[in-house]
Amino acid sequence: MEQHALGILQNEDLLGWNETGKQGGTFRAITPKLLYYLIEESQKFGGDVLDQFWEQLGACDDKLKENIESLKQEDFVSAQRSFDVLFRGLDPKDVDFEPVLEMAAEFFTHLGVAFMNPGGKKSGESTAFSISEVVNEKTDKLLQRVKEEGGFGTRKQELLKALSFKRDGNFCLLTDQPFRPFNNAGVFLQLAHIIPNSVHAKPDTLKCIAMFAGAAAVDEVVHHLNNIGNVMNMEMNAHGSYDNLEWGIEAKEEGGEVKYFFRTIPTKTNIRGPGFITLRDGEEIQFGKGPEGKKLGNGPLPTLCSLQLAVARVLKMSGAADIILEWKDDADDDGCYRLFSASEEFRKMFDAKLFLSGRAVVG
Template sequence: MERHALAILEQNNLWNWRDTKQNQALGNQGAKFQVATPKLLYFLIVESQRLGGELLDHFWRQLGTCDEKLKGNIESLKQEDFVSAQTSFDALFRGLDPKNVNFNPVLDMAVEYFTHLGVVFMNPGGRKSGTSTEFSVSEVVNEETDKLLQQVNKEGDFGKRKQELLKALSFRRDGDFCLLTGVEFMHSKKKPGFYPALAHIIPNSVHGKPDTLKCIAMFAGPAASDEVMHHLNNIGNVMNMELNAHTSYDNFHWGIEAKEEGGEVKYFFRTVPTNPGIRGPVFITLRDGEEIQFGKGPEGKKLNNGPTPRLCNLQLAVARVLKLSGAADIILEWKDLADDDGYYRPFIASEEFCDMLDAKLFLSGRAVVV
């Protein structure tokens, strides 16, 4: 059913996502989301299938609730081999006019993932892991690894010293330089040079969001959701980066692909979208497809030689979905609007979505729905 779903979603001009009157009322922002919706669902399914998720089944279930006749056609479509996009579309809407079908359940599905994956993952700040100063890692960098790990556990999820401890552990695992740019890090602000920015593979903004964890479980499988909960603010979900590399990572310009080769995990730098051989943005020296040398520090093996593979692949998949569908551009534009004057005036698909935006999207805490 994957090929049927993808082919049907490619026929986005035939879907009656909203009527003309609604489009006029929604304005430019609503029109942009309307255009992005079929692409968003398309790439969600593509990446979910790669990760072993169940989003494809979720899509068909939601589509089946749109019309009783449609539900029957879906069951018939399951018995038919894929021939062409038009054949799949005709079989799905046999005896129906798409213009008369209420697709709100499918649109609501897109809104859910847009909000609970897209908005959350593109707001990486979330709750900060500690309140220590940026360079205080110099105070703990010489402590033994076992002692650092014990202190990390004592700090809980968001203890005051958690960030500096994780930075120190990242040095132990990967070495004293940025794996993306090659620059050597300074441990003290008293010396000129480059200082480490602790990056979370999966952003801390996921913390305390059960709806996001539910979406992750559907998108990438229950094991992915479990590993996010277990590793979110621990050594398996962090790495030290040069600040510009960190910023480009947060903006989904690149990601990390983890693959098992020869009985060991290897990590590869991937631009988003993938463009083999192309060099990364800003100061990054790696090219798409080149290996990232995790685990070369003095305690690399003890600290699992790198971040948790499933988390790397989850972040990369979400980045690809948002960038390739155009949803990332919409979120970035909204963030820019909120930053401009402190107020954000959304024109979007439904009251439900406006409610979610009110709670999740207004990153500065100052935006008001008007």
């Protein structure tokens, strides 16, 4: 049924979901593509998005549910044939697609927005360690302190940053530039999370991850979210392009060991990464070259890398990422108090902040 689903979603104009002129209209226009790539990437993990799609589509109309059973008996021939069987005796314009549109909206909000707008105040916030205070500590001591620190506060992030130095070295793996303060002429760094650690407080996001990638994947997220397997140090501009889903990390097992590859999104073979990144699409990222690389796992957890890359591809290829970035711009006021704000601009900013905070689901 995968080929049938992907074929039908390619007939996006016939589905008539491209309503405009109201809140969510832009989102509805990209919904077929969003579902297409959700299904395609979920199938690689053995997730349940495909089954959920057919269940929600069947809930739209009794005749449609009957036709889905007929479609199950048909081999895939062409997208048009799948479409014709599905809507035999029906006009798509007369079908209320709300159940399947709601499904797409849930993934958009609880997976897409959560990955691109981690936001929120970190729990257990506290005064950070300085790099000099922790970087020279022995690895076992750092690991123990990470365990004792708990929570998601600043002090724990500094400990993870020190562990990342020990695993990968004192330079940016993307730009090949040394980090400050190890080199005064080096680049400024940020600790990047492969999966945003804020998802620990978002049960709806964890449910979407489980449906998208399976129970095993969500278990790895929960257990390793705030540990060395989910972080890496990188130059701050490289971090910005990573958060904007311009690139991701592909983890593959080769010769009995895991190797990591830089991937642009969408894939553009042999094209150099954005900004100061020197790697080209398909080139290996040299994790684990620090003094304690082997002890610290030689790199981030492959499942977390694969999950982030899959979600990034879904959002970028469908156009959902562009909508979220636009909403982030609308929500990004400069913090200055204004006596008056134009009503339309204020409404857009308020709506965007509701969506990005997860307190509203796009419709």
